Amino acid sequence: MKTNRRHFISSAVAGTLGAAALPGTTYGSGLPGSGSLPLDLKSRYASLDEAVQRPVFRKELFSSPVILETLELLRDRENFMVRVRSKDGAEGIAVGHTGLNPKGGGGQSVRNWPVSKLLFDQFQGKDARELDSLIPGDNGKGGGIPFNIALATLEFAILDMMGNTIKKPVGELIGKIHNPMVTVYQGSRMPELLSLPPEQSLEIVKKDLEETKAKAIKMRVGLPGALDKDSKAGNEKLIRMARKTFGDQMVLGCDGNNKFSVEGGIRMGKVLEDYNYVWWEEMVPFGWYDELKMVKNGLKIPIFTGESEAHISTFRWLIANDACDVVQPDQLYFGGMIRSMKVARMAEIFGKTIVPHITQYGLGYIYMLHFISACPNAGKYQEFDTFSTRDANGNQIPIVYKSGDPMVSYDGVLKVPTGSGLGIVIDPDYIKKHKVVNDW
Incomplete structure (x- = not known):
């Protein structure tokens, strides 16, 4: 969709929020789940492998080839975007990872140019309808978060282009729309929650609630x-005061940020159970998969994990061995929506749900909304920070929804963008500040 600055400004104040049914799914309950699958481990793996092999991208929506003719990496200092065009002139664009320091430093994205060049060469001239086969799996030693970030950004741009081609939102390209509205939990303020007295940090969290209007909040410990x-x-x-501050009706969860042993994770989990928290997330160090299962076996509270995982094979183990209740692939860290949908399908087989981790700032919440819209086993509350779209340089990414809807939370619920592709228009003047990278 082509636009100009006048159209961009006028669109920013247009539209009203439509009404739709709220997501009704809840957090998973573990094996054997909703299916009638054998409980022996070999059979579990066979069922998961079958789910991974099924195509995700809905190629049948396209009657003729869509050839990828132009693939560009655009850079403004520490921020980068990917822009693609088809041979027929359709265009798609996506903003990459903003880095761990949104006020500068980028880190995980803009310095990863060789990976982007490798991927561009592999995708150049290919039929975008074959996106399933173009997206790498877990073969060999490839992958890892830096590679996956580059892959995901390219995938998002292609999905945007393909949606623009047939005037459908991204969610309809990777599945059926199950969740046109997404209920969110507020996951902000990690530094404050870990460093300030609860009397201070919880007042800051309350102020964020005025914007998000969330009905669930995530605390942080460790x-x-x-x-x-x-x-x-x-x-x-903090756990005790948060419950007192927000009351019994507020849904509360907690993130351990990999700071607990098995014993500590179980002990802390029981505290959370005592105060009626509804999830316990990422408590043991990264890679401690057996220990994660031990914590799960010692508690009743649902266990979340997966935000830092880069490989399908890891989720395969976590699900087959019932080491968690909810899986959390980050769409950028994990390499895009197609790979994430494969994880969602594996989880669904065993009655588990998906609540993806989102990259803060950038367009992480936009990617999350489109992905979750197509997940039948989405968790009841999805992660959300605020409507901030700061890029890796600390600047706001100026966007409007193509539908004209305002960017607001409707009583803790976000409407999935309904316009074509990613459903957003990025201010053309902002895009122009980014120059095409040629010095590979």
Whole structure:
């Protein structure tokens, strides 16, 4: 969709929020799940492998080839985007990972140019209808988060282009629309929750609620660099005060950010159960998969994991061995929506749900909304920070929804963009600040 600045500004104030049914799914309950599958491990793996092999991209929506003619990496200092065009002139664009420091430093994205060049060469001249086969699986030693970020950004741009080609939103290209409205939990303020007294940090969280209007909030516990230690805020004190501050009707969860042993994770989990928290997330160090299962076996509270995973094979193990209740692939870290949908399908077989981790800032929440719209086993609450779209340079990415809807939370519910492709228009003047990378 072509636009100009006048159209961009006028679109920003147009539209009203439509009404739709809220997502009704809840968090998973583990094996044997909704199916009648054998419980022996070999049979579980066979069922998961069959789910991974099924195509995700809906090639049948396109009657003729869509040839990828132009693939460009666009850069403005630490920020980057990918723009693609088909031989017929359709265009798609996506913003990459903003880096761990949104005010500068990029880190995980813009310096990863060789990977982008490798992928561009592999996709150049190919029929975009074959996106399933173009997206790498888990063969060999490839993958990892830096590679996946480049892959995901390219995939998002292609999905945007393909949606623009047939005037359908991205969700309809990777499945049927199950969730046109997405209920969110507020997951912001990690530094404050870990470092300030709860009397102060919870007041800041309350102010964020004025914008998100969320009906669920995630707390944070643990001391960075140590296991089973109190954060500066005090682990149990924060948990107790959050419940008192927000009341019994507020849905509360907690993220351990990989700072607990098995014993500490179970002990903290029981505290969360005592205060009626509804999930316990990423408590053991990354890669401690057996230990994660031990924590799950010792608790009743649902266990979330997967935000830092880069490989389908890891989720295959986690699901087959019932080491979690909810899977959380990050669409950027994990390499895009097609790979993430394969994880969602594996989870669904065993009655588990999906609540993807989202990259803060950038357009992470846009990617999440489109992905979750097509997931029949989406969790009841999905992660959301705020409507901030800061790029890796610390600047706002100026966007409007093509539908004209305002970017608001309707009582803790976000409407999935309904326009073609990603459903957004990025201010052309912002795009022009990014130059095509030629010095590979």
